[in-house]
Every structure is written in C-alpha cells, then in structure tokens.
Amino acid sequence: MEAEATKPTVETLADQLSGYLDASRINQVRRAYYYAEQAHEGQTRRSGDPYITHPLAVARILAELKLDHQSLMAAMLHDVIEDTGIPKDALSEQFGESVAELVDGVSKLTQIEFRSRAEAQAENFQKMTLAMARDIRVILVKLADRLHNMRTLGHMKYEKRQRISHETLDIYAPIAHRLGMHTLCTELEDLGFKNLYPMRSKYISKAVKKLRGSHREIIDDIRGKLEEKLQERGLPGRIIGREKHLNSIYNKMKFKHKSFHEIMDVYAFRIITDSVDDCYRILGAVHSLYKPLPGRFKDYIAMPKANGYQSLHTTLFGMHVNIEIQIRTEEMEHIANHGIAAHWLYKNDESPVLEVSQRRVDQWVQGLMEMRERADDSLEFIEHVKVDLFPDEVYVFTPRGKILELPGGATPVDFAYAIHTDIGNACVACRVNRHLGSLSQPLQSGQTVEIITAPGARPNPAWLSFVVTGKARSSIRHFLKNQKRTESLDLGKTLLKKSLSGFGHRLADFSEDNRQHVAGHNRVSSFDNLLRDIGLGHRMAYIIARQLVTGQRQSAQAKIAGAGEVSGESKRDSVTIRGTEGLLLRFANCCKPIPGDPVMGVMDSGHGMVVHSDTCHRLPENEAERHQLTHLKWAKDIADEFSVELRVELERQRGVIAEVANAVAMADGNIERINVEEQNARLSIVNLELRVNGRRHLARVMRRIRNIRAVGHITRVRH
Known part of the structure; x- marks a missing residue:
C-alpha cells in the first residue's frame, strides 16, 4: 500500500476511482462523503484532524483494492450510526438497503467492553462470523478501517496501542491472510509488530537495509541471468525481487530458531507471466539454469491453498546461495495480493481462479457458522477457530480423487470431520493409500484417505488429544x-x-x-x-x-x-x-x-x-x-472385555514366558501388558495385565496357566 498523500480530498479519490468505476457510481461515493462530512461536523481525531479524514482514508484503501462503489460508500459512512446517532433507516432511505446493511454490519463489529480482553476478542470474532456470513464486504471495510487506525496509532496512549496491536495480530491479520489478502495482511502484521516491539522492529529494519546494500551485486547478477534465460527461450515474464517483511523475519527467528543471516541469505524473486502454460515452461527454464533443491518444489496452481492462492514455488541452488522463485500469471498475482477483494475487479469476467477462491472463502465462512452453533461460549469458539486461521496445509485425496486441504498435522479423524460431521462421529478406522492406518497418524500431502464407519459408533474422548482442526474438535466436544x-x-x-x-x-x-x-x-x-x-x-x-x-x-x-x-x-x-x-x-x-x-x-x-x-x-x-x-x-449377557491383573510365580526356564502367553491365548484371553521381575536365580515373578469378559473366563485362563509345569503360584492382584 502506498503512503497516503498529504491532505487527500474526495476529488483525489474520484480521480483514483475513474480508472475502474463509471461517473454515476463515483457520484454516489461523493454523495456518501458529503453526507458523512456533515454528520461528523465538529468531530476530530486524536491527531487533531477533522474526523472525516478517517472515513476518506478507509475509502482510499478500498479503492486501491478496486472494490465496488457500495463498499466505498459504506467506508465513508461506517462510523455514522455509532458516532452521530443517525439511525440505519435514514441511511437506507438515502443510499439504499445494501449500503445501510453494510454500514450496520461494520458498526456492530466495533469494540465493546467485556470482562477480559480475550473475551472481547472472542465476542468480536463471533460477530465477524455472522457479518461475513451475510456479506463478506463487511469484513473488507472493517479490515481497511483497522489498517488506517494502525497507520495512525501513534496518537494513542501506550496501553491502547498495545491492546489494538495485539488484537490486530491475533484476529485481523489472520483473517486478511485467510481471505488471501497478502498485501493488507503483511502491512497489518508489520504495523502490529512495530507498535508492540518498536526497538526490535527498528533493529531488524536497520539490519535489512544494511544487508540489502551489500547484496545488491548478487541480486542484480541473478536477475540478469534469469532475464537472459527467458529471452533465450522466448518466454514472456517480468522479474521482481521479493522483500522479506519485518514481522515474518522476527517470527522465523523466534519460532524456527533461525539466525538473521540464515533467513536473509535466501534470495527471493517472483516471475509474472501471461498464462498457466508459460508458468510451467518458465519453471523448466529456471531449472535448466540452476539446480533445484529436492523436496522444495510446490505446485499451488494444480492444488491451490485454502485461501485460493495459486503459484509455482521452487528453491534453486546457484552462485553459492539459495534462490527462492515464485512463478504465476498476472491474475494470480493480483489475487495473491488482494484475495477475495479481487472478486469485484474480475466479477464480469469468467475467472476460474476467482471462482475457486470465492468457493473456498464461502466454505470457510460456512464452517465458522457451524462451529459457532456448537460452541458453548465465545472463548471456546475462538479456540477452535484460531487453529484454522494459520493453516500450514497438507493436501490429501478422497477415494474418488477429490482434493481436501487440511492444516499441517491433521489426522484421519480431522479428514473424516472435514467431509461431514456424521462421518466423523461414526468413524471407526481408516485406510491410508489402501492400507489400514492409525486414526491418530498425521497425514502427508498426496495420500489417499478412506474412512471406515460403523452404525452406532460414536466419537472417542481420546480423539481430542490428537485432532488439530477446529471443526473436528468442536464436533467431538x-x-x-x-x-x-x-x-x-x-x-x-x-x-x-x-x-x-x-x-x-x-x-x-x-x-x-x-x-x-x-x-x-x-x-x-x-x-x-x-x-x-x-x-x-x-x-x-x-x-x-x-x-x-x-x-x-x-x-x-x-x-x-x-x-x-x-x-x-x-x-x-x-x-x-x-x-x-x-x-x-x-x-x-x-x-x-x-x-x-x-x-x-x-x-x-x-x-x-x-x-x-x-x-x-x-x-x-x-x-x-x-x-x-x-x-x-x-447383567447376564455381557460380551465386553474387562482389565484384570494376575501375579504368576514360576521357575526360570527357557521359553516359559512364551508358554504363559500361549496358555492365555488358548483360553481366549488378550494380554495387554507383561512385566517380569527377577526374584532370585531360580524363581521369577510375572505380572500380567489381560482382558477377560468375566469371572468364569478368568478362572479358565488361570486354570490354563496353572497347568504349566514351571508355574508354582498364581493370584489375582487387587491394589
């Protein structure tokens, strides 16, 4: 996002909008601006600026995303209901039902006082879920509102800056990421990081600038060789360097325990081309120039990320350094940067990329609604949702070849609930790549998973110790x-x-x-x-x-x-x-x-x-x-097995433990655990934990063990 011009006006916004909106719609945005200006007359921000500068700045952020005129009108009016007392009905009469609904939705997302910050965030998130389910544009206006507030946070008191920054990093930035809005997400993260940790931000920023200067020659050399290779093959593509963001660098240092130089010694480029075919051809060209690192290639074009992101990723080794390259089309680039907001720019085109992105967002919001209905309170709801906000995805297949994306570490139980709640509840076993597997094993990308269900089966409380998706956890609970x-x-x-x-x-x-x-x-x-x-x-x-x-x-x-x-x-x-x-x-x-x-x-x-x-x-x-x-x-007809413990004293002989185990098996017993204690050179004590279905069955097992010649004494243990 570009820095805002000094003293922007509605006319500079109108010029910006003329690039993609017609005159009548721009006039509707102007009308909303003058209405808001009048409503906020006499109100000022903490900085001393007239209050109308804030709605205008929010509208300009949405204009950069090329959002529709109704969203821009809602941005102008988003504080009118709350701050000036003008009712929703009055806005509906003036600007139509859709705009009034958007304004009302944004107003309801504003912070209200709760017993704790965690509860306030959780309650807000529940409101956002409801608002997103009605109209996704509500959250886009709210994200733009939050971005401008973050840009002007310097005038707030220290405690408020800390609270707002935490909330931005906990909730708003992850939502922007989940909606595929990379540009907005990274700015929110960097501003949140800068306000929470000003000294760390300053130090990393200084180190990045210093390192960038000393690496300029290597960067130019790599770019030159890439451009030469594309020209040689006759492939269209513009090459741009990728900047590493401060919050991203800090998190890698903190959570992945990497040094600053380890992170910065990777040179990152993005190649933007015309078509999907060109993407794969360019991939072949760069692999012929530098050797690819094994296991570092990802094809997000064939299998898009959960937020609709598409690109080819490869890591190369050349000039004694690692080179990360992303290859994508212009449309993929726009959608990667603006995510769901790109929908309004491409909505008149038949865009398959956008259709996928829109469908995934709809599925995510629908999943949030289901979780919200099942959760007992807002804190439990947000605990379930936070897992899904940062998915490090794995991609697995159903037996019919449908792709499902799940967070890293997801298990077959998560997979079962991702298909349908009823399948998760009735799940008893699974096949992974056609072989029986454990329900608790983490899935790997590319595996085919088949869920085996049984009528009358029900979730096991132990599943809560290994499931990772919010939907599975909330459904089981x-x-x-x-x-x-x-x-x-x-x-x-x-x-x-x-x-x-x-x-x-x-x-x-x-x-x-x-x-x-x-x-x-x-x-x-x-x-x-x-x-x-x-x-x-x-x-x-x-x-x-x-x-x-x-x-x-x-x-x-x-x-x-x-x-x-x-x-x-x-x-x-x-x-x-x-x-x-x-x-x-x-x-x-x-x-x-x-x-x-x-x-x-x-x-x-x-x-x-x-x-x-x-x-x-x-x-x-x-x-x-x-x-x-x-x-x-x-009851008389019990067929279940129960745990029982036996203590067996026996003479030490070769193969006697195997004889004991065989005797238990011959009596249809099932050994759970066996522990041998040495008593002296001649005698041993064996503690057996086994499963039987009653006293008669236990007597049969004990009789079999007693018949072994080496066994001297056998008793049932009760602690």
Missing part, C-alpha cells in the same frame, strides 16, 4: 456434551427409582407439580436437570427421593421417620450394569472389578459413578458413608 447429558439423565433416573423403591414408591407416583416443587427447592430449572445432577454425582438420590415423598405426604410423618429402617430394603434393589454405559460409568483401577464380582457404586461429583469390588479397601467402612453407596449387579 459437542457430541460428548450431548452424550454426557443423555447418560447422566438416564443414570440419575435409575438411581432415583432405586432410592424411591426403598420408600415403597415409584417415580410414576409423583405428579409434575410435585417434581417441579422439588426441583425449585433445589434451585434447578427443571426436574430433568435435577436427575442429571444425580447422575453426575452432584446430588444424592436418597435425599431427592426423601424430598419427593415428604412433599407428597406431609401428613405421613411416621413413615418418613422410619425411612432409615426401610433403606435396608433398597439394598436388595440393585442397579443393573452392563459395563458399556459410556462416559458416566468407570471401573476403579484399584480393584479392577469384572463381571461376576460383587460390586458397589460410588458417586464421583461431576464424573458419574465409579464401580468398585465390594471388598475394595477404598470403600468407606463406617455405616453412615456406606449408606450412600449404590448396590450394583451385573
């Missing part, structure tokens, strides 16, 4: 929250029914009024929420049962007083468990209960029920606390 709500309701209802049976009642005996009265007494909004609290372990089923009975029969004091005697009955009414109840039923690691063991349930506040063996030393011993335990019984 959303599903697990809903699952937890459903499971806590079912478990709470089961526990309450069991407690009520001890009082000689059923849940159906109580009216809706009675239930609501008890819910209100416990300060929860509904009886279902009260049941969820019981299921999560926040409340005791016995107490809620007593409140229901007391509430219905105030007169039957004797029966209620004798409730403690009746509770003995409730011990015989056990809750049946299958072992597959989901998130709210866990099996204690201390005693590792398996089907067939007598078991008790202990409520763990917020996490549901933990199942212990009834002889476990961790269970409370005094009668008052044992009264709070839930008596459980196992």
Whole structure:
C-alpha cells in the first residue's frame, strides 16, 4: 500500500476511482462523503484532524483494492450510526438497503467492553462470523478501517496501542491472510509488530537495509541471468525481487530458531507471466539454469491453498546461495495480493481462479457458522477457530480423487470431520493409500484417505488429544456434551427409582407439580436437570427421593421417620450394569472389578459413578458413608472385555514366558501388558495385565496357566 498523500480530498479519490468505476457510481461515493462530512461536523481525531479524514482514508484503501462503489460508500459512512446517532433507516432511505446493511454490519463489529480482553476478542470474532456470513464486504471495510487506525496509532496512549496491536495480530491479520489478502495482511502484521516491539522492529529494519546494500551485486547478477534465460527461450515474464517483511523475519527467528543471516541469505524473486502454460515452461527454464533443491518444489496452481492462492514455488541452488522463485500469471498475482477483494475487479469476467477462491472463502465462512452453533461460549469458539486461521496445509485425496486441504498435522479423524460431521462421529478406522492406518497418524500431502464407519459408533474422548482442526474438535466436544447429558439423565433416573423403591414408591407416583416443587427447592430449572445432577454425582438420590415423598405426604410423618429402617430394603434393589454405559460409568483401577464380582457404586461429583469390588479397601467402612453407596449387579449377557491383573510365580526356564502367553491365548484371553521381575536365580515373578469378559473366563485362563509345569503360584492382584 502506498503512503497516503498529504491532505487527500474526495476529488483525489474520484480521480483514483475513474480508472475502474463509471461517473454515476463515483457520484454516489461523493454523495456518501458529503453526507458523512456533515454528520461528523465538529468531530476530530486524536491527531487533531477533522474526523472525516478517517472515513476518506478507509475509502482510499478500498479503492486501491478496486472494490465496488457500495463498499466505498459504506467506508465513508461506517462510523455514522455509532458516532452521530443517525439511525440505519435514514441511511437506507438515502443510499439504499445494501449500503445501510453494510454500514450496520461494520458498526456492530466495533469494540465493546467485556470482562477480559480475550473475551472481547472472542465476542468480536463471533460477530465477524455472522457479518461475513451475510456479506463478506463487511469484513473488507472493517479490515481497511483497522489498517488506517494502525497507520495512525501513534496518537494513542501506550496501553491502547498495545491492546489494538495485539488484537490486530491475533484476529485481523489472520483473517486478511485467510481471505488471501497478502498485501493488507503483511502491512497489518508489520504495523502490529512495530507498535508492540518498536526497538526490535527498528533493529531488524536497520539490519535489512544494511544487508540489502551489500547484496545488491548478487541480486542484480541473478536477475540478469534469469532475464537472459527467458529471452533465450522466448518466454514472456517480468522479474521482481521479493522483500522479506519485518514481522515474518522476527517470527522465523523466534519460532524456527533461525539466525538473521540464515533467513536473509535466501534470495527471493517472483516471475509474472501471461498464462498457466508459460508458468510451467518458465519453471523448466529456471531449472535448466540452476539446480533445484529436492523436496522444495510446490505446485499451488494444480492444488491451490485454502485461501485460493495459486503459484509455482521452487528453491534453486546457484552462485553459492539459495534462490527462492515464485512463478504465476498476472491474475494470480493480483489475487495473491488482494484475495477475495479481487472478486469485484474480475466479477464480469469468467475467472476460474476467482471462482475457486470465492468457493473456498464461502466454505470457510460456512464452517465458522457451524462451529459457532456448537460452541458453548465465545472463548471456546475462538479456540477452535484460531487453529484454522494459520493453516500450514497438507493436501490429501478422497477415494474418488477429490482434493481436501487440511492444516499441517491433521489426522484421519480431522479428514473424516472435514467431509461431514456424521462421518466423523461414526468413524471407526481408516485406510491410508489402501492400507489400514492409525486414526491418530498425521497425514502427508498426496495420500489417499478412506474412512471406515460403523452404525452406532460414536466419537472417542481420546480423539481430542490428537485432532488439530477446529471443526473436528468442536464436533467431538459437542457430541460428548450431548452424550454426557443423555447418560447422566438416564443414570440419575435409575438411581432415583432405586432410592424411591426403598420408600415403597415409584417415580410414576409423583405428579409434575410435585417434581417441579422439588426441583425449585433445589434451585434447578427443571426436574430433568435435577436427575442429571444425580447422575453426575452432584446430588444424592436418597435425599431427592426423601424430598419427593415428604412433599407428597406431609401428613405421613411416621413413615418418613422410619425411612432409615426401610433403606435396608433398597439394598436388595440393585442397579443393573452392563459395563458399556459410556462416559458416566468407570471401573476403579484399584480393584479392577469384572463381571461376576460383587460390586458397589460410588458417586464421583461431576464424573458419574465409579464401580468398585465390594471388598475394595477404598470403600468407606463406617455405616453412615456406606449408606450412600449404590448396590450394583451385573447383567447376564455381557460380551465386553474387562482389565484384570494376575501375579504368576514360576521357575526360570527357557521359553516359559512364551508358554504363559500361549496358555492365555488358548483360553481366549488378550494380554495387554507383561512385566517380569527377577526374584532370585531360580524363581521369577510375572505380572500380567489381560482382558477377560468375566469371572468364569478368568478362572479358565488361570486354570490354563496353572497347568504349566514351571508355574508354582498364581493370584489375582487387587491394589
């Protein structure tokens, strides 16, 4: 972006617009300027300039991007609703519904006070998402507004400069990058960096200028050889040097641990040509001039980046230095610099490049809307989105050959959710390049990924430890929250029914009024929420049962007083468990209960029920606390496997461990872990952790192991 001329006027803007807008539209922009000038009469900026200089400067930034006349009118009027009290309806009458909507959208994106800066940014981002979904031009006007504010930040107080710079680097620059607006993005980043770290910015800037002067000869020599090669082959192309930006240099030094000279010893050029065919021909020409570095070639023309960026990238080795070259067409150059803003310049042409760019932006905004609906609050939403704002992309294929771009480090689970939320939720396995692969393995560009789903499958909470895309993370969390709500309701209802049976009642005996009265007494909004609290372990089923009975029969004091005697009955009414109840039923690691063991349930506040063996030393011993335990019984037809630990004492012999493992396998057991401890020269102790589906199965496994001649003693371990 060029530096602004001193004291620009609406007429200098009109001259700028005459290059791509007709006279009637330029007059509409003029009319918006005079309306805004009148509305802001008497208002000044911190610099002392009349306030109208700001809207005019924002419009000039958009004019450089060659945006349409409605966006320019909205830029002129973007502070009118907020700062002058003129209503949206008045703007609609004067300038039409579209312009009024744009102005209203931009006004709603302005900063409002929240409890914390993080929350303010997150809330703003949610608003931006809604605004972008309605009209992408809203964010373009807002980005231009932010750019001019960053250019004139010097008049602000230090604290405000810091806050605005952080917000620019955290939110606005990444959005500009995601929309493919490279020129605007790099200026926002450099201005943010300069205001946050003035000394570091000054030092790097000085070092760059010094180095550029001493390298001038090498740069001119390389450019001369490239131009000579293009002329020799008869290829059209203009060669321009690429400047490295201060914020980019600083980030590479900080995060990639590179020295300043390592970064600056790479010479970067861009070759702009006429057609896609010429791009590939020029690639061949430069590769014949200097040797390409293996693994450093990227074809973003065949596979564009997520923000629509297209170019050929290659790194060459010549004249004892590395030379980075980007090759692209004029149209690709314009779109690389201005991204989605280029849409209005090319909208009358049939531009396939623009169509791809527009479609990708639409998909991204749609994805943001989905995440916004699933997130519980604005901070969770922005946590999911920030990952997607800096995608270091990998490109993978579906079995039908469709290309999907994902952030670097993405896994098959991210891929599954990128296709559709339902496919992600039902994903059980994957094939990578036709071979079964792990769901947690990071994908590489060029791989073909096939997702295997199963009816009734559901997301695994462990996936949250390795997924990287915001969509996958938000979808998994959303599903697990809903699952937890459903499971806590079912478990709470089961526990309450069991407690009520001890009082000689059923849940159906109580009216809706009675239930609501008890819910209100416990300060929860509904009886279902009260049941969820019981299921999560926040409340005791016995107490809620007593409140229901007391509430219905105030007169039957004797029966209620004798409730403690009746509770003995409730011990015989056990809750049946299958072992597959989901998130709210866990099996204690201390005693590792398996089907067939007598078991008790202990409520763990917020996490549901933990199942212990009834002889476990961790269970409370005094009668008052044992009264709070839930008596459980196992369902008859359990097919699931449970973890159990065995301790085997045996004579040391060659191949005896293999015999033990074989014995477990013959009894259909599954060894998870094996650990051998040396006791003395003659005896060893083997600790086995294996999976069985109940006590009978365990007895069969132990019998097989006991039959091995070298085995002296075998016991089940309970910690």
